[in-house]
Amino acid sequence: MQNQKPFDYLIVGSGLYGAVFAHEAQKHQKKCLVIDKRDHLGGNVYCEAVEGINVHKYGAHIFHTNDKAIWDYVNRFVTFNRYTNSPLANYKGDLYNLPFNMNTFYKLWGVTSPQEAQEIIASQTKKYQVKTPKNLEEQALSLVGEDIYYKLIKGYTEKQWGRKAVDLPAFIIKRLPLRFTFDNNYFNDTYQGIPIGGYNKLIEGLLKDVVCKTGVDYFLDKTHWDQMADTIVFTGKIDEFYGYCHGKLEYRSLRFEHETLDQPNYQGNAVVNYTDAETPYTRVLEHKHFEFGKQNKTVITREYPLEAAAGNEPYYPINNAKNSDLYKKYKAMAANDEVIFGGRLAEYKYYDMHQVIAAALSKTKSLFGS
Template identity: 40%
Template sequence: MRNRVLIVGAGLTGATLANLLAEKGHKVLVIDKRSHLAGNCYDQVREQILVSRYGAHLFHTNDQAVWKFLQKFADWRTYEHQVLTRINDQSVTLPVNINTINQLFGLKVKTGEEMRHFLSKQALPIKKINSLADYLLSNVGQAIYQKIFYGYSRKQWGIDPARLDVSLSSRLPIRYNFDNRYFTDNYQALPVGGFSTLVKKMLDHPKIEVKLKKDFFKLTKSFIKDFDKVIYTGPIDQYFNYRHGRLEYRSLKFIFKKIEQEFFQNNAVINYPDLSVPYTRIIEFKYFDPSAKPTKYTIIAKEYPKSKGEPYYPVPRARNQRVLAKYLAEAKELEKKGVYFAGRLGTYCYLNMDQAVTGAMKLAERIA
């Protein structure tokens, strides 16, 4: 049976679902309240530089099926991300590896075994790991925790790391080698032309219609009833009118600036963990595409986390998980009526880009 499907949200999750369902013969309408496609991975060329409006988006995956699927919609160029973190007047490597230890402490550690020995002397003896702070202190100790992680996490999430879920540790790897890459996935690349071009191609299908500047919550019930299936990728608590309480999200403010010099900094992303600095990082977009036409100027963005605004990140702490469980229970019941929830906001889960695509692929398979 072929259905009429309404997809709320034209980001990567919505575009993946739309394409897969259209390929199976379903007629799909994708709506988005914004005036552009691609959600938070929207990018555009500004003065010959491809700039991401909502911060850096980096694709990496070990999932061959996801990689094969996305290959159909863009050419990809290899990009292996590296991050520096600014401590006083020094830039040190992140994630923590042998180079980080040598830079911070003026040592000459040469092997993973030596690094493990050094960190064993720094680590605090915490038996039960209940939080992100516990994880970090028990692995790298107080000095590294304070210098690299505490201030950044406090600014990013708006609460003490001792109140953050330990699941965030998966985003802060510790490496016992000299590998400076932030990710080690088999596939690390960026789409030529940007993510907006990628999403546009995904939605270019005779069975897909797209309507922008269309707010789901302003649609009439009769309009929605015309669809056999509804897939919602917005904030799950908003869908239910916050009846179980509001989930916490972190938002971001970006201050963009054109700098009249070829490069502003020596890396694409530099973190600023010092609490006296109001932003968390500076992004310089030229580094994401070394093959682009050279310019005598550059564009940077300073990233300021905030509690209000467009939702970016679900806040991983116990209170939110309790509230989420109530919404997920209702969402499961709604599936019987053909309503589904997907994506980072729809599932209140801090997904990477490949995980968003994987989730969409699995949901499309279930619906189809």
């Protein structure tokens, strides 16, 4: 008779997918072990306390959803504040409201009525109407016209993707929302906010009483860790799990430059995008504004996009035809494996936070019931 393994589930990665899975499994009397190669729990939603400010260590994370059940779920672990995402765009020193709305159009053209704005956009998009746009630039120009595209889209997008807009597929921009109201709320979702006290509170609540180990690289001793549990839940890169046997999936990465400033307020807003091509970073975050902080100092973060490579964390997939075909090969392997793959990297899919949580809850419901 085989020796019983000490855990039912080994969960590789302590981000939202892994944390929610562990919580739900533990709730159903399953023994879980969570390991993470970083020196902290929480994956990319981890916050670091600096000068009393919760710094979003791996970029801005703003929770938003229309799903009341998901909203109620996260609020079981931490109370969310009333933060509303209203980013600004800085184009060569001029500031514009995002998303594109009447405040944006007023700044661009001095118009005060929706009809005036619609007429200008229609006149600018008319000459770019083609049945099948060949690239992102053609698609964007056909949707919003020259002024919005060249000032607020082109430079930012090319920095973000590390490629010229004419070399990017049109489907990346399926639509560009235009609001003909004076509304700077970036998201249309009913529920929105930031956990009071930071996202660590959410992760701590989810992983309470779960055995967790940080600073552990699963691949350095995969055989040992696989022997610790009956089932593996893997939230890392699916291509890495299979030893890159079909080749490497491509990701975009980010470099974060954090700076503590001896002043109470740097830019007056949590998020400012830099949409010109000359500024090397895509945006500047001022973290205290996510929680309406009144500290005497402030912490800002400049985000520099770059290709994911050895030593760079992968942040989001490059969903072009080449990578989609490659992922299908790994997905076919996973279908014949007993490993559970979940999350942005394991499913090679751009997930928002509420979608990751929903995916984890769907999986655990299928395994354990409600």
